[in-house]
Amino acid sequence: MFNSNEHALSLNAESFPSLLRDLLGELGLRSELLAADDAEREGNGRGDAVLRLATRAGATRTYLVEVRHRLTPELATSISVPARLPALLVASYVSEPVAERLRARGIDYVxxxxxxxxxxxxxxxxxRGRRKPAVPRSRTSPSGSGAFGRAGLRVLFVLLSWPEMAARPYRVLAEASGVSLGTVKTVIDELTAAGYLYQGAEDRRLARGGELLDRWSEAYSITLHGSLALGEFSVDDLSWWPDSESEMRSLGIQVGGEAGAGLIDPHLRPASLTLYAGQLPARLIGRHRMAQVEGRGNVHIRKRFWHVPGAESWLVPSPLIYADLLASGDPRQREHGDRIRTIDDRLVRLGGS
Incomplete structure (x- = not known):
């Protein structure tokens, strides 16, 4: 009988191999995580591991494993399917709506x-139908999960977008992210305990930036993304926005989403426009005859939630562009996200940290 409480723990690098072996063993399967050299030969694309499974009858299959701490149906829709190996998704919990989308896409999961x-x-x-395991709470999580609440995600966004801010005083981080000093301290403590932040004698700096970006993007889509909506609008012609930099700067508006991705990579042809502003920009809405709609339009206006003096641009920082592409639930936008992650300087540096 599967004991869910026994396995109700974080999917971190230390526990992952034994946890995965136990989970699959209780399903009657033998599992082998391939060594780094073998995995590189077998796998392709971004994944967390390459795994070989075998049944008692000798049937085998090799998977590219992707670990997700939390999943929404939108994220299940946007997960990339590897070209050479089948995908196996490992998560803390897979709800039935998420599972349905994964099964429809041919993505196996546990x-x-x-x-x-x-x-x-x-x-x-x-x-199917197993309930989400209860996980006892602690003050500090070894996986840093306490930093991924709605307020903590704002601090993480500032650190990912401007890594040099990690060395700044708590007060500066609090002002930049619009949260309390207590929240900043909690996030710094959590990240340090989880190994995402190096705390030296005289400085602090990010570590494992690519992994942190993955976790932040995932949590952002679940926890913060929906709360930022100021309005959804529809407009017949979107051709005006690339020539509106001076107008948007004067109104304190920044471009994100796939439009922002299009500014990073001119090969992309965005079909929607995402704008971040302090409040609904009535002048811009009226001038370009945007019609407010129920549901999803092609112009998304969201609340800007950060303020870093001297870092203003009409383009939002690329970690937010990447996260918005993933949160869209659109596989095409997910592909755009994968592309800009390989060419944007800021995202490339995070991946190498």
């Missing part, structure tokens, strides 16, 4: 509650 779907050849493992 979670710490005991839900699983693994299908190849004559092999089928299909376990």
């Amino acid at each position: 979670d710490t509650a005991g839900n699983a779907h693994l299908a190849w050849d004559d092999v089928l493992v299909d376990i």
Whole structure:
């Protein structure tokens, strides 16, 4: 019998191999995480591991594993499917709406509650309906999960966008992210305990920036993204916005989403416009005849939630552009996100830290 409480722990680098072996072992499967050289030969694309599974009857399959701490149906829609290897998603919990989308896309999964779907050849493992395991709370999580609440995500955004801010006083970080000093201290403590922040004698600096960007983007789409909406609008012609830099700067408006991605990579052809502003820009809305709509339009206006003096641009920082592309739930935008992650200087530096 699967004991979900036994496995209700963080999917961190230290616990992952033994946790995955236990989860799959209780499904009657032998698992082998490939060594780094073998994994590089077998896998392709961004993944967290390459795993070889075998049944008692000897049937085998090799997966590219992707670990996700939390998932929404939108994120399930945008997960990239590798070209050479089938994907196996490992998560703390996979709800039925998420599971339905993963099964429809041919992505196998297993979670710490005991839900699983693994299908190849004559092999089928299909376990549904297990409840999300209860995880006891502690003051400081070894995985840094306490830093990923709504207020903590604002601090993380500032650190990811301007890594040099990690060395600044708590007061400066609080002003830049619009949160309390207590929240900043909690985030710094959590990140340090989880190994995402190096705390030296005289300075602090980010570590494992690419992994932190992955976790922040995932949590942003679930926790913060929806709360930023100021309004959804529709406009027949979007051709005006690339020539509106001076107008937007004068109104304190910044461009994000796939329009922002299009400014990073001119090969991209955005079909929507995402704007960040302190409040609804009535003048811009009226001038370009934007019609407010219920549901989703092609112009998304969101609340700007940061203030870093001297760093103003009409383009929002690229970590937010990347996160918005993932949060859209659109596989095409997810592909744009993967592309800018390889060419934008800021994102490339994070990935190398």
